[in-house]
Amino acid sequence: MQRVELGQKVLSENARIAAELRERFHDHGILCLNLISAPGSGKTSLLERTLELLGKDERVAVLTGDIQTENDATRLKRFGFPVKQITTGGTCHLDAQMIDRHLADWQLENIDILFIENVGNLVCPSSYDLGEDAKIVLLSVTEGEDKPLKYPSIFFKSELMILNKVDLLPYVPFNPDVALENARRVHPEIDIVKVSCTTGEGLDLWMDWIEKGRRTAKARAAEPVA
Amino acid sequence: MQRVELGQKVLSENARIAAELRERFHDHGILCLNLISAPGSGKTSLLERTLELLGKDERVAVLTGDIQTENDATRLKRFGFPVKQITTGGTCHLDAQMIDRHLADWQLENIDILFIENVGNLVCPSSYDLGEDAKIVLLSVTEGEDKPLKYPSIFFKSELMILNKVDLLPYVPFNPDVALENARRVHPEIDIVKVSCTTGEGLDLWMDWIEKGRRTAKARAAEPVA
Numbered sequence: 001m002q003r004v005e006l007g008q009k010v011l012s013e014n015a016r017i018a019a020e021l022r023e024r025f026h027d028h029g030i031l032c033l034n035l036i037s038a039p040g041s042g043k044t045s046l047l048e049r050t051l052e053l054l055g056k057d058e059r060v061a062v063l064t065g066d067i068q069t070e071n072d073a074t075r076l077k078r079f080g081f082p083v084k085q086i087t088t089g090g091t092c093h094l095d096a097q098m099i100d101r102h103l104a105d106w107q108l109e110n111i112d113i114l115f116i117e118n119v120g121n122l123v124c125p126s127s128y129d130l131g132e133d134a135k136i137v138l139l140s141v142t143e144g145e146d147k148p149l150k151y152p153s154i155f156f157k158s159e160l161m162i163l164n165k166v167d168l169l170p171y172v173p174f175n176p177d178v179a180l181e182n183a184r185r186v187h188p189e190i191d192i193v194k195v196s197c198t199t200g201e202g203l204d205l206w207m208d209w210i211e212k213g214r215r216t217a218k219a220r221a222a223e224p225v226a
Numbered sequence: 227m228q229r230v231e232l233g234q235k236v237l238s239e240n241a242r243i244a245a246e247l248r249e250r251f252h253d254h255g256i257l258c259l260n261l262i263s264a265p266g267s268g269k270t271s272l273l274e275r276t277l278e279l280l281g282k283d284e285r286v287a288v289l290t291g292d293i294q295t296e297n298d299a300t301r302l303k304r305f306g307f308p309v310k311q312i313t314t315g316g317t318c319h320l321d322a323q324m325i326d327r328h329l330a331d332w333q334l335e336n337i338d339i340l341f342i343e344n345v346g347n348l349v350c351p352s353s354y355d356l357g358e359d360a361k362i363v364l365l366s367v368t369e370g371e372d373k374p375l376k377y378p379s380i381f382f383k384s385e386l387m388i389l390n391k392v393d394l395l396p397y398v399p400f401n402p403d404v405a406l407e408n409a410r411r412v413h414p415e416i417d418i419v420k421v422s423c424t425t426g427e428g429l430d431l432w433m434d435w436i437e438k439g440r441r442t443a444k445a446r447a448a449e450p451v452a
Contacts, residue, residue: 039369040264067376067378067379068376069376092347120377121347122347124349142368146297149294150294150297151294152293153316
């Protein structure tokens with residue numbers, strides 16, 4: 001019981017910081033996207049392709065989380081945008097305080113899109129609000145169609161599911177229709193985009209989805225304060 | 227700080243129950259294996275192939291953990307061995323108490339091998355001793371070679387790494403030698419077996435590994451108490 005109470009305290013402190021972050025993102029018209037998946041579903045590869053497709057003059061930044069190594073930041077820095085690695089040391093998710101701390105020396109007025117790549121974990125990151133506009137869950141076709149039913153929380157909380165690695169469909173026993181149906185059983189309104197970071201299939205739809213979010217974020221920042 | 231202390235209390239209570247479980251497993255000559263991986267690396271598929279390869283008269287039992295659904299137990303019950311689903315409800319790992327509770331109505335004297343399939347998560351299950359003889363980590367070739375470096379704890383604590391889905395190697399940018407080198411950087415003594423649950427490649431080596439463990443467990447139970 002004591003454990004639950006303490007857990008709630010940690011989460012409510014997280015919620016407080018996340019709310020502050022969200023307000024700052026809104027004020028600056030920033031679209032903030034929190035990418036979550038199992039290890040190896042392709043979050044970093046998707047970000048690589050995304051940064052490649054975005055023009056060099058886009059105002060994009062990336063925070064990428066891992067328990068150990070700077071590997072992902074190294075991969076993502078090649079595209080010339082500001083990238084910071086958050087190394088959690090052992091913690092199985094990012095929390096709002098880590099985001100707040102790693103944003104400290106960035107000027108938010110210079111950012112239009114902030115990508116956050118969470119630690120590879122389909123469970124714990126779903127409980128931590130990072131002030132994002134949307135959580136995005138990646139599922140790869142090598143993982144099995146029933147993952148939305150087995151890990152419902154993250155599929156319920158995500159605005160978008162990206163079904164990744166569709167180029168591997170000929171080689172794995174995976175029925176995308178069943179996976180989509182399972183995702184919609186958990187979250188009927190979830191957006192779904194099928195992509196392959198290898199062949200580029202579907203990346204145009206993903207880029208459209210981002211662009212729509214960016215326009216919404218800009219419009220929100222331009223609204224007069226009530 | 228308070229959080230850390232409470233976390234330690236939870237873990238030491240887990241360690242106490244795990245030690246009791248281990249003693250009971252040892253007394254009964256049971257080999258207990260705790261399978262851990264990211265979601266979708268193929269724990270259930272490996273267990274399906276394993277139960278298929280074991281003779282019908284083998285004394286094998288399975289506890290399989292998931293946050294939601296009884297899917298895995300349904301898949302595994304087809305082979306005629308006792309199988310129980312542990313549905314954690316939201317908890318990201320199995321703990322020793324869950325194992326203890328789900329063993330309550332099984333006669334340990336009728337079991338030679340107990341497989342535990344953990345919740346799909348490469349982080350949190352590494353912290354929870356379940357009284358097993360060995361943790362076994364699965365990595366599939368679709369997940370990237372650097373996972374041992376990014377999630378070192380579970381590779382360090384596992385006796386065996388199973389590199390799964392090697393049938394997909396022609397279709398993915400994955401160098402098994404690099405993955406093995408990364409695993410051995412974290413844990414130089416780790417055993418490694420490469421398998422494909424689709425083609426059956428390498429399963430003989432996995433079955434040999436189990437058989438060796440079983441003989442050790444039997445010999446240990448036969449030793450006179452000091």
